[in-house]
Structure formats: C-alpha cells, structure tokens
Amino acid sequence: MLLVDDEPLVLEGLAFMIDWESHGFRICGEACDGEEALNRIQELNPDLVVLDISMPVMDGLQLVEHCTKVLNAPCRFIILSGHDDFAFAQKALTCGVLDYWLKPIDVEEINATLGKLSKEWSHPGREEAGPPHAALPLAAAWTVPDADDPLFAAEDSLLLAIQAGDGAAIDEAAGRLCSQMELSFRGDREASKAFLTNVLLELIWKVMEGEMTSPAPDDEHALSLPVLPNRPERWPDILASFARETVEQLTRQKAMTGPVGEAARIIRERYREPLQLQAVAKMLHFQPAYLGQLFKKQTGMSFLDYVHRTRIEASRRLLRRTDLKIADVARTVGYADPEQFAAKFKQWMDMPPSQYKNG
Numbered sequence: 001m002l003l004v005d006d007e008p009l010v011l012e013g014l015a016f017m018i019d020w021e022s023h024g025f026r027i028c029g030e031a032c033d034g035e036e037a038l039n040r041i042q043e044l045n046p047d048l049v050v051l052d053i054s055m056p057v058m059d060g061l062q063l064v065e066h067c068t069k070v071l072n073a074p075c076r077f078i079i080l081s082g083h084d085d086f087a088f089a090q091k092a093l094t095c096g097v098l099d100y101w102l103k104p105i106d107v108e109e110i111n112a113t114l115g116k117l118s119k120e121w122s123h124p125g126r127e128e129a130g131p132p133h134a135a136l137p138l139a140a141a142w143t144v145p146d147a148d149d150p151l152f153a154a155e156d157s158l159l160l161a162i163q164a165g166d167g168a169a170i171d172e173a174a175g176r177l178c179s180q181m182e183l184s185f186r187g188d189r190e191a192s193k194a195f196l197t198n199v200l201l202e203l204i205w206k207v208m209e210g211e212m213t214s215p216a217p218d219d220e221h222a223l224s225l226p227v228l229p230n231r232p233e234r235w236p237d238i239l240a241s242f243a244r245e246t247v248e249q250l251t252r253q254k255a256m257t258g259p260v261g262e263a264a265r266i267i268r269e270r271y272r273e274p275l276q277l278q279a280v281a282k283m284l285h286f287q288p289a290y291l292g293q294l295f296k297k298q299t300g301m302s303f304l305d306y307v308h309r310t311r312i313e314a315s316r317r318l319l320r321r322t323d324l325k326i327a328d329v330a331r332t333v334g335y336a337d338p339e340q341f342a343a344k345f346k347q348w349m350d351m352p353p354s355q356y357k358n359g
Helices: 008-017 034-044 060-071 086-094 107-121 150-164 167-184 189-209 232-254 259-270 277-284 288-299 303-321 326-332 338-349 353-358
Strands: 002-004 029-031 048-052 076-081 099-102
Touching (some): 002 008, 002 034, 034 060, 048 060, 060 076, 150 167, 150 189, 150 232, 167 189, 167 232, 189 232, 189 303, 259 288, 259 303, 277 288, 277 303, 288 303, 303 326, 303 338, 326 353, 338 353
Parallel strands (some): 002 029, 002 048, 076 099
16 A cells, blocks of 8 residues: 655654554555655555645545546555545535545544555455546446336435335345446446435435535544456445445434524425525524534535535436436526536536536
8 A cells, every 4th residue: 555645744654553464464655745656656556655635736535636647556545635625525526536534633533444444455355456446427338228218216216215124125226226326327337336326326326415414534433435346246235335334324313403403404305496594594593603603614615515516416317317418407406507517517526517427
C-alpha cells in the first residue's frame, strides 16, 4: 500500500500508529503531493492507496480520477481528509474510493476498515489476480436499460423489502436483482458491477436523505460502500448484508423527532414545489431564523441546500430510468430553469446531468 499526504507528521502517524501487517498490508512507499504519488503508483503498482484530498500540484480526487479514467490503474483508494463535508464525501464515493477517513487519525476506525478489506480480499473464493479492480465511478459505461426492463422492478422489490424491514424478502430480492443483472447486461461483469455499485450508493443516499444528525466520524453505525469482489456469485450476499445494515440505520432514524425532522419530511414530500424556509417555519409554528439555525446544526447543511440535494437525488432516478429530456427532468423535480438544474446537479454530483444520463 502507498501513503500520500503533504504533512510529514500525518505520514509518520499512519506508518507507526497502525499495525498494517496484522491486516495483511505492507507499506511499499510514501508521497508528499499528487504528482509524486502518480509517479509512485506507476512505479510500485500498489494494491491500496491512502491519500489526502488537499495536496499541492494535484489534489487527491483529481489523482483518483486520473488513475481510474486515464491510467486504468488496478489499485483501490481510501481518502484521508480534514473536511467533514457531505459534498467531499459524496464526490469521493462517486470517484470510486472505498472509504473516507477524517483527520485526526482514528486508529479504531482505520483498523475496522482494514479488517473488512482484509476479509474481502483474502476470501478463498476470490480470483487470484489480486484485489478487485478500481471501482467504477457513477458515470461508468453501461447502456441504460429500457424503463420497463425487469431490472428496475427487481431493484424496486429490494427497496420495498428494506422499507418493510423483512429479512427474508431482502435476501430473495437481492438474489433476484443480481440474477436479473446477469440477464439485462448479458453477462457483462463490469457493467453489472457498475450498476450494482450505483444501487449500493442509492442505499447510502437513502439513509443520508433521512439523516437528522451529522454522523460522527467514528460512528460504528455509519454506512460505507462495501467492496465488490470480481466473483459475481458473492454479490447477492454482499448486497443483502448491506441492505440489512440500511434497515438498521433507517430504524434508528425513525426514532428521531422534532422540528428539523418535520421540516425534512415536508421537503422530501413537496420538493417539486417552490419551497421557502419562511413558509415551512410557519407551518411548524417556528421562527424562520431559529428553524434555519437548528436545521443547519442537525443536518450539517442549510435548508435550501437540503432542498437542492433532495431534488438532485430524485433527478438521478429519473435520469437512470427514463428517456425524459434533461429539461423535462428539471421541471419534474422542481426547477423551472434547466440551466439552474444543470448547475446544481454538477455541484452535487461533480458531473453534468447529460454525462450522468449517457454514461
């Protein structure tokens, strides 16, 4: 594995505070900026790269994108950052990183992730070619199936099973979805993996959508994108297990109440309308300024940002599943101006809606 950070103390801490070898990893090198890291990746061909986001020359996310899209490097990435920010974490996930660690270094969190990776990569059924190839970003190329393709019905069945909290139904739906991917993508493993990665991300965003408190960096319940091995026969178990984690997280969220929860519910139900903080505050009999401050404190984002995020999440589903024109998608989710929609979509997804739709 390769360690990349422009702070020598962080590199030293990562090297000496973490028992990498106990998890089956060996440090093969270090780098202090993006350009040096790029050279070291090409030279050493590491299995795993742990890197900071904010670095000179080339930042961490640019480096990940270059390695996955240009070099097609087989290494996997974990982001280490001082930014406790949803947009950074979301962009990191869409770039295909495995996890997002926050500074200062949390030894328990790192050991938990490494233990999970070690278990995944050393599984007896795993292919002998080494760790799984770099996860495809959301824009990974697959031909979007027709809107009436059974694949989407299978995905909906899984979502319904999760909402019902039915473990047996989750297992059945996960198996059916993976079987249908084989048929819909005609055995194209990379296209299937890209689609399944998107489904897993949708589940993470489903949890984030209802989250009324910002999860702590060391939250043992926080969801992280699971590693998908190159053996499709293992995907149903991984998907079902992750779906069960989603159920547990959503169950915990249902216990959360209060004005922020009610405001978020109103947004999710009426995001197509021109929502204003003043109007929602009036519905809930709160002062707008106080509700706005409380909303920001509990969700980590402003009321308006939550409205935009909810609309963009809804638009992703339409872009994935329908042949609607982008202007029609914009209007459907509440934007009268398609250009504003495109700008907000790029802000949240780091790509224009046309690129997301066309893969």
